[in-house]
Amino acid sequence: MTPSISAEDEAVELAADLIRIDTTNTGDPATVVGEREAAEYVAAKLTEVGYEIEMVESGAARRDNVFARLPGADRSRGALLVHGHLDVVPADPSEWSVHPFSGAIQDGCLWGRGAVDMKDMVGMTLAVARRFKRDGVVPPRDLVFAFLADEEAGGKYGAGWLVEHRPDLFAGCTEAVGEVGGFSLTLPDRQGDPTRFYLIEAAEKGMAWMRLRARGKAGHGSFLHEDNAVTTLAEAVARLGNHRFPIVLTDTVRELLDTISEVTGLEFPLDDLEGSVRKLGPLSRIVGATVRDTANPTMLSAGYKANVIPSTAEAVVDCRVLPGREAAFEREVDELLGPDVTREWVTHLPAMQTSFEGDLVEAMGAALRAEDPDARAVPYMLSGGTDGKHFEEKLGVRCFGFAPLRLPPELDFASMFHGVDERVPVESLRFGARVLDRFLRTC
Template sequence: MTRAAESPLRTAPPSVLARCRELLRDLLRFDTTNPPGDEGPAAARVADAFAAAGVEHQVLFSEGRPNVVARLPGTGARRPLLVHGHLDVVPADPRRWTHPPFEAVEADGCLWGRGAIDCKNMVAMGAAVLIGLKEAGVQPARDLVFAAVSDEELGCEHGSRFLVDEHPELLEGVEYALGEGGGFSVHFGGRRFYPIMTAEKGLAWLRVIADGEPGHGSMPDPDCAVNQLVAALARITRARLPLHRTEVVDRFLADLSRNAPTSAALALRLMTQSSRVRDFVLDRLFPAPELARPFGALLANTVSANVLRAGEKTNVIPGRATAELDGRTLPGQTTADLIRELETLAGPEVRFEVLQSAPPTETSPDTELFRHLCATVRRHDPEGIPLPALCPGFTDAKHFSRLGIRCYGFMPLRLPPDLRFARLFHGDDERIPLDGLDWGTRVLWDTLLGA
């Protein structure tokens, strides 16, 4: 057994890159749309790969939903590190895709499929690297724990939350975790940046309700529940919510502006002056229009109306209309804060209920591991600039952090500047550049070897 510090294998062997590609292709062919999830075959594929390599692992079930947990023993010189990803994916409408979302088509230098970047790629990279280290006889300084979980897309109940609540012993002593939410390249101002997630927004899934008098559809009622709901949603969704500055975003923008051209740096500094100035910059001055939406989400609580329900018959005016809102809260903000902001916009005709919520999470970037992540990125891309960042979504870090684990979003991936990567998350034509996947696998190998 070779200790990681003594290993000459600083570069991932070709077999690891090939295994990662093969495993990702197989995982993309499993339809794990959540709901219902049906992650069983995908979990079995991962577990079989570990079994064939002799990697210690187990599969734990929450109401039939599987979670694969593996461990590669280290020397014990440092506390364990967790690598995690999720097997479930959001729905995909094949009519809107260039290639079918569950056939893992290779075209234009990319592997196409739902889950290619969210987040079966992280599962494939993590599993391939662990197996590769095992086969190479390398013993890292830390135990490396790997988790491929279910149900992240619907709030983690049968995945990371289940592991934390029911099997915390499997994660005992884990100091750090690496998962999705950052580590991929972003092109801005002619430079290549690698935001590494040190914080993520809170979750606030809400229902907004409008009530009115039911009646006959032949006699329209301007004050009916549907009209009240539509008017409230228009006010909520067409306006950006108030600006809130946070330490993590201030640091992110400062680091970005120091490495951006003068005009871009000025726009970044102006964005945090006031809500009105922020809106003007994002709408008129922002140097990368395709990034205005994700950047805007870093400066305010947000809400998106994604599910609407009302009525059962065409000729009946319904007495109730509802919408389900995907709300996200900044560090320092709460679900109650978000609801107050929405009530100000929506008016008294509607009311809000909380469906599910979780607070924001934060981890300091001033750690040995974060510095190691940055150094590893620079080693593989000397022109790249790693920096701490806020993830506008939520990940399984929400629950792993409850055990005191310091969680970073580090899913390394180098992307071409013309790929509108942010729109691929939960969007049409999700795909991953294969050369970028290989780059990310090499970075993750180097990361875990030296962690």
């Protein structure tokens, strides 16, 4: 009998193949590329080992998603959804050391757009799903594997469309694991020995992209103007962009900081929380963004000619809101904008938070410790957003981020997300495939 191919052996190859498929999501459906080709690749790999797959177009041409279900030993238990997205954000090859869609392996890393967001996890998931089917593995519960479109633009043509129009694809799913969690953070303990904390996402800030609009009186650029829409908008945008919302310590962030403090002796006093969070190194950018709401102006639009005062001016603001803070956040925003600027939500997805306890959490921790005996699983909040928002809001699924990676302590992992020279260490990817394999056998 031919020995089974291990998931870790396949994961790197599959992730590299997926990176080579340019799945750039610009946010404009007219210029999105590659999602269908990536979905067809995934579908072929699943079909090859015997899965019955369903490939679904989600609300627009070539926005394709792939689903496969592996029956478990106890069909009465809720199914576990294992999801990943196939799209990536744009990349400018002129800025990179290697071509962003080369899938190159050099200096011990797999390079390319999507290496950490999130074709590494898609490669691991696909490798484990293939091994289970080849080996006849029966997991404890049903596993639903979902490979999705359009996450990078909020999921309108992906998870958002699917939960509205095809909820049957998620039948029986009560819990889910997806991206941006399970990666290691190395800190010295009280004796100075390195301790690896594995941050599992148990919460996400809400994602709200807001359009602002000011109206004024159009006129000639040479005249005096007291009712200039551009000036009104610019002043409001500056007030909002310079504002600092209050620090709020949620249950998830508190548990993370308390656990790190207990093990390392580091202190995180409330009167200098942002300063003390910097002790976490490069990861402080992620954790620091989860202690207060943010509203960052990202786009401005006004006018059509240098000597014409326009009647309208618009801006787009990227807002990220802590769980339980939405009403207070909106009140503060309205006070800052004033009566002459209106706002509307372009994209509005709520925050989510779940408790860090239960059998699934225990299974994640046990799988990590089996591969790294010194692993310490801790919860954290993601400052961004994932498809999990759609699954929790519309289907009531309890969602976690668990794409396990044991990372070199010196790697600036936070900068890899949407950054230039995005890459993941090959050994981290192999580690993650082993952990995911163990986890899905015991979940």
